[in-house]
Amino acid sequence: MRAFLETTRLERKSQAYEVLSELALRTLERVNQAQSTEFTAQNLKAGVAPDVTKDPSGWLSPLWAKLLALEPQWQEGLAETARTLGVEFIPKLGKHPGSPALYYLEAVSVPADAAPLSVTPAPAGGVHYTPEAVAAPAAWLSGALKSGVVRWTTGLRWTLLGGIVVVTLVALVFVWLMLYLGVRTTRPLSLADVLGIALGIAVIAGLASPYRFLNELFDLRIVLAPSVLTPISLDNVTLEMRRRDADDEVGELAFVRYTAVCPICDGQVLVDSGRSEFPGRLIGRCRRSAREHVFSFDHVSRIGVPLRDAMKGARA
Numbered sequence: 001m002r003a004f005l006e007t008t009r010l011e012r013k014s015q016a017y018e019v020l021s022e023l024a025l026r027t028l029e030r031v032n033q034a035q036s037t038e039f040t041a042q043n044l045k046a047g048v049a050p051d052v053t054k055d056p057s058g059w060l061s062p063l064w065a066k067l068l069a070l071e072p073q074w075q076e077g078l079a080e081t082a083r084t085l086g087v088e089f090i091p092k093l094g095k096h097p098g099s100p101a102l103y104y105l106e107a108v109s110v111p112a113d114a115a116p117l118s119v120t121p122a123p124a125g126g127v128h129y130t131p132e133a134v135a136a137p138a139a140w141l142s143g144a145l146k147s148g149v150v151r152w153t154t155g156l157r158w159t160l161l162g163g164i165v166v167v168t169l170v171a172l173v174f175v176w177l178m179l180y181l182g183v184r185t186t187r188p189l190s191l192a193d194v195l196g197i198a199l200g201i202a203v204i205a206g207l208a209s210p211y212r213f214l215n216e217l218f219d220l221r222i223v224l225a226p227s228v229l230t231p232i233s234l235d236n237v238t239l240e241m242r243r244r245d246a247d248d249e250v251g252e253l254a255f256v257r258y259t260a261v262c263p264i265c266d267g268q269v270l271v272d273s274g275r276s277e278f279p280g281r282l283i284g285r286c287r288r289s290a291r292e293h294v295f296s297f298d299h300v301s302r303i304g305v306p307l308r309d310a311m312k313g314a315r316a
Helices: 002-008 015-032 041-048 056-085 143-147 154-186 191-220 307-315
Strands: 089-096 102-109 130-133 149-151 222-224 238-242 252-261 268-273 282-286 294-296
Touching: 002 015, 002 056, 002 130, 002 252, 015 041, 015 056, 015 102, 041 056, 056 089, 056 130, 154 191, 191 222, 191 238, 222 268, 222 282, 294 307
Parallel strands: none
Antiparallel strands: 089 102, 130 252, 149 252, 222 238, 238 252, 252 268, 268 282, 282 294
16 A cells, blocks of 8 residues: 555545555554554544644544545556565455544455556666546536446447537538538628638537547547546546457446656656657656656556657667
């Protein structure tokens, strides 16, 4: 848990994650001392918010509820971290009700389908990406997408593509009618005609992005998720089309945020677009030095190698 939190930097995100980090740290200390690894709310509050005057139980209760709600999103990342460390167990939140209630982490076996049986070690100077599932915002999305994963059927795929084609054709017909009726049959081109044509062109241009997005998702199976589909508090989220097994032709959509620790400056590496410098690629950029500390990104092996060194070597 400590390794997972340090890699993803989640312990800096909210007080709930500070509680989780404190619980993991205290558990590690107690294990090394062969002592009980169950803690009261007062124990955890003393390490996270000692100056808060609120009752320990009342202070911890909403934070603990938030952690329980977020716990499913960590499973893939925890399993990946466990495989990287060479262990077969991951931590799970536990609580014994009572007065006072006792909070703890228990070890459970890594699910067989949660991570590959082996993890490719990062090369010298490279990074190893840790995944974190992200729940989709859900204000207007379907109930299946609220959990962050939705079934992606062939029918849904062609329905969306067909809808885009229809809207594009309608926009083209609209532009053609404006030109034909406005110029050839009735009167000179007016300002209203120009504005109408500009609107039609804008609609077509606006559809170019969804076309490209869907094509990349179908062909490459991973893209950067549009900001309208991700929580406002999170950036650099990928949208993946995953198969559950080799025979699965339907697949699922998964929102995942990959992070790594920069081997150069210990900053956080996040997945970003390669833009014009690395066209057609997703890459890892360090938040401390986004121009220079740049790494490749492979969502299958979860490995990245330095791209600046590779470019220097190619030029040499």
